[in-house]
Amino acid sequence: MAERIFTARSPGKHGPLRWTVDAGVVTRVEPADPTTPANDWLLPPLLDVQVNGFAGVDFQAPDLSEDQLLRAVRGLRRAGCTRFLPALITDRWEAMLGKLRRLRQLRQASAELRSAIVGWHIEGPFLSSEPGFHGAHDPALMLDPTPEHIHALHAAAGEDLTLLTLAPGREGAIPAIALATSLGMKVSLGHTNASVATLREAVAAGASGYTHLANACPQLLDRHDNILWRVFDTPGLTVSLIADTRHVSPALFRLVHRLLPGDKIIYTTDAMSAASAPPGRYRLGALEMDVGDDRIVRQPGQTNFAGSALTPVEAVFNAADMLGVSWLETWERMSVGPARWLGLPTGLAVGQPADFCLVRASADGTLERLRTFCAGEEVE
Numbered sequence: 001m002a003e004r005i006f007t008a009r010s011p012g013k014h015g016p017l018r019w020t021v022d023a024g025v026v027t028r029v030e031p032a033d034p035t036t037p038a039n040d041w042l043l044p045p046l047l048d049v050q051v052n053g054f055a056g057v058d059f060q061a062p063d064l065s066e067d068q069l070l071r072a073v074r075g076l077r078r079a080g081c082t083r084f085l086p087a088l089i090t091d092r093w094e095a096m097l098g099k100l101r102r103l104r105q106l107r108q109a110s111a112e113l114r115s116a117i118v119g120w121h122i123e124g125p126f127l128s129s130e131p132g133f134h135g136a137h138d139p140a141l142m143l144d145p146t147p148e149h150i151h152a153l154h155a156a157a158g159e160d161l162t163l164l165t166l167a168p169g170r171e172g173a174i175p176a177i178a179l180a181t182s183l184g185m186k187v188s189l190g191h192t193n194a195s196v197a198t199l200r201e202a203v204a205a206g207a208s209g210y211t212h213l214a215n216a217c218p219q220l221l222d223r224h225d226n227i228l229w230r231v232f233d234t235p236g237l238t239v240s241l242i243a244d245t246r247h248v249s250p251a252l253f254r255l256v257h258r259l260l261p262g263d264k265i266i267y268t269t270d271a272m273s274a275a276s277a278p279p280g281r282y283r284l285g286a287l288e289m290d291v292g293d294d295r296i297v298r299q300p301g302q303t304n305f306a307g308s309a310l311t312p313v314e315a316v317f318n319a320a321d322m323l324g325v326s327w328l329e330t331w332e333r334m335s336v337g338p339a340r341w342l343g344l345p346t347g348l349a350v351g352q353p354a355d356f357c358l359v360r361a362s363a364d365g366t367l368e369r370l371r372t373f374c375a376g377e378e379v380e
Contacts, residue, residue, distance in 0.1 A: 004376055007032045008042035008358060010348075011328050017042070021354040024375030029350060041328070041359045044335040044347045045082035045372060046312040049163060049240060049266065050121050050211070052087045052284060053273035059086045060285035062099060066106050066113070073116045075276045077372050077379040080357050081312035083118045083344070085163055087270075089285055090124030090137040093149065097156045104160070115353075115374065118344060119161025122153060123211065126166035126173065127191035132218030133167075133227075135191060136284065145176035154183045161342060165211040167192035168202035181206030186342060189237070191216040196230045203236040209341065212270055213239040213256065214248045232259050238341045240268045243315040243322070243330075244308050250322040257323060266341060267319055267334040269310040276311055317367055327365050 006019040016036035020028035053059045055075030057068045076084055086103060088096050100120060107113040126149070129139035143149070145166060153162065163186045166173055177187045189202055190211030210231055217227050231237060241248050241256065247270070248256070257265060269275065272284045274291040281290055291309050310318075312334060319330035339346040348356055354376035360369040372379040 003027075006042060006356075006358065007036050008040040009036065009038065010042050011332070016040075019348075019354075019356075021376040024354055024377070026348060026350050026352055026354050029348075037360075039360055039362065039368075041361070042348075043328075043331055043357045043359055044339075045355050045357050046080045046316070046331075046334045047118075047338045047342075047344070048076070048081050048084040048269055048271070048312050048334070049338050049342070050087045050123070050268040050270050051076070051084045052089060052271060053275070054271055055276045056273055058273040058284060059103070060089060060091070060099065062095070062102070064099075064102065064106065066110060069103075069106050069113060070110065073113060074379065076312065077116070077374065078370075079276060079311040079313045080316075080359075080370055080372055082355050082372060082374055083116060083339075085119050085121040085161075086117060087121040087123050090127060090141050091285060092141060093125060093143060093152075096122065096125070097152060100153075100156045104156075104158070115355075119163060119342070120157055121163045121165065123165040123190070126164075126170055126176070127216075128167040128169065128193055130193055133191055133193050133216060135216040137191065142170075144171040145173055147176070147179055150176050150179045150183065150185075153180075154185070159184070161344070162186070163188060163209075163342070165190045167194065168198050168207065169194040174198075174201055174205050177202055177205040177207050188240075193217075193227055194230070196233050199230055199234040199237075203234060208236065208238060210237045210239040212242050212247065212268065214252055215242060215270075238264050238266060240266050240338075241319075242270045242308055242310065243267045243319040243334075244269075244310040245318050245322060247308065253319070253322045262333075263337065263340075265333055266338045267315045267330070268338075269312055269315055270308050271310055272308070274309040276309075313367065313370055317365070320365055327361060327367075331359075 003022045009016045016032040018032035054072040057072040107117050125143045126145040129142040165188045187207040188209030188211045279291050316330050320327035336346045358371040
């Protein structure tokens with residue numbers, strides 16, 4: 001592979017930089033010609049912590065193939081996302097473990113999949129079965145977590161990064177959190193109506209995140225005491241937000257950013273198979289989903305949302321538009337921010353793989369061009 005040169009600006013740096021890439025690795029970074037166009041940026045690639053499917057591919061399918069998984073990975077890369085956590089949602093527990101084992105086998109057979117899939121997000125079945133709080137998950141399949149469940153999950157995932165979303169109010173949840181974190185898992189809270197005391201107990205046991213805040217809760221909430229207020233009143237949680245302008249209204253999106261420290265907010269798509277695919281009917285595990293021209297994902301005949309058809313780069317620019325800030329600021333909350341929270345490498349440096357995005361945006365913050373590179377090679 002021949003040496004390649006990329007010249008662009010980078011956040012936090014004065015003036016443009018000249019990046020040299022050789023054999024898929026960044027070998028030099030040095031100042032470049034100051035006349036480099038001001039709207040060309042070289043940035044760390046995006047990382048999504050919760051992807052249920054993409055490009056017509058449903059990660060819940062028990063017969064998922066390597067070709068299908070590669071199609072989803074390449075679609076995510078074209079949307080700026082080179083690393084992600086496939087999410088497995090509530091199902092029979094043994095079925096969920098079987099899907100996880102199959103996904104691990106598929107990833108092991110492909111270097112491309114190994115570089116893209118950096119871990120697993122297990123969302124359920126240890127969630128609230130209360131109306132509104134279970135979301136699109138089947139409440140009949142919910143379980144109380146036991147040590148046996150946590151050890152079985154650890155055995156199925158091996159030493160892979162594993163993010164477990166659970167409701168801390170379920171019986172046995174607090175010791176399950178402590179056990180999971182002792183085994184190296186990340187624990188995020190969600191789909192819950194837990195009290196402040198329970199949320200704080202969960203954080204003390206090792207939980208460090210909250211999954212898609214402002215979703216998986218009823219449309220009507222007590223104005224004096226509800227899960228949003230309780231999360232805001234619980235220090236130590238990194239919250240994820242679905243930045244599609246619908247799951248979290250623009251006004252609430254702005255309020256979350258005023259109430260929580262910027263480094264405690266990350267973005268996700270919570271995408272399902274309809275993301276980067278045309279309107280139509282799609283599957284999310286056992287569920288059928290309708291996606292109309294408005295790109296909203298709903299169960300047929302229902303009004304509540306069920307996952308999204310959002311792409312990672314859309315999430316970044318949507319967030320910037322809702323907040324009225326530079327897209328460079330919101331880019332960090334879907335790249336460096338989630339990587340830091342998960343304990344993964346966070347950015348570009350000499351000696352690191354040349355995985356990055358070249359972004360061109362107009363003066364008003366409109367995306368004009370996105371090119372994604374993995375090991376120095378452009379994703380087609």
